[in-house]
Amino acid sequence: MTETQGLIPCSEAVRKLWDYLDNAVPPEDQEKVDKHLSFCRTCCGELEFAKELRAFLASGSALELPVDVKARLERFVQEL
């Protein structure tokens, strides 16, 4: 995919993908990314992977609170 076809290059599209998913790109850039994605299968793959990576990060948000740490923190709050 090159600029000669009137599309932004893959490097630019990929650079904007996460902001695109965050709805944080200006409307004109969103249009450019949309247009690029409608032609470029590789960048569609990048987009799907970015979505999956975001979901993966969000799903792993809770780490285990060990029992001893929990007890110490509760005692700390108790003694404030």
Added chain:
Amino acid sequence: MARATGMSELVTAERTKDAFRRLVDPELPGLYSLARRLVRDGAEDLVQEALLQAYRAFGTLRDEAATGRWLKTILVNVFRDDLRKRTRSVEEISVEEVEGFSLYRTLIEVDPLPYSDTLHHDFLTAFGKDDVREVLLRLPEIYRAPLVLKYMDGFVTKEIARMLDVPLGTVLARLHRGRKRFEQEMWAYAEEASLLAGRDDR
């Protein structure tokens, strides 16, 4: 009369403490998770300092339903102030250092799981929570914090800028570089920790 006033102050203080405890206890796992992702060592100390500051500022909590986010904001403030004390200069990642890397393309090119029909998905699911934490901890703190706050704790970029006390543009740039570095480190970690070994046996 003085004794009555003293007694009533004591009762009020106890009620305040009870209310604080009631609101804070359910939030401890989330607070500890955030602290463990922000710092390699000293997560418990970080949580305790945040709790202490939260207790002192308890009167400023307007919406009980927002206790979790209020506590996390205080914790991030403590983290930020501590980071400023510890580091004199900011370790910036150059754009050139990360821009060319794509984990998506690297996986296709190297194909570490040749029998997989869902290569990218299988790569991600090879990472347990502790592996993800380890990868995050490899990032410089200024990149790690925005990534954790945005993609794991769900804060919006403006809130992150306020919490870390940096301009919005700086947060956006650090998110971009942080994401790319995170992908690079995921790949490096998967190789170093032999995370994919034995996952492709058919």
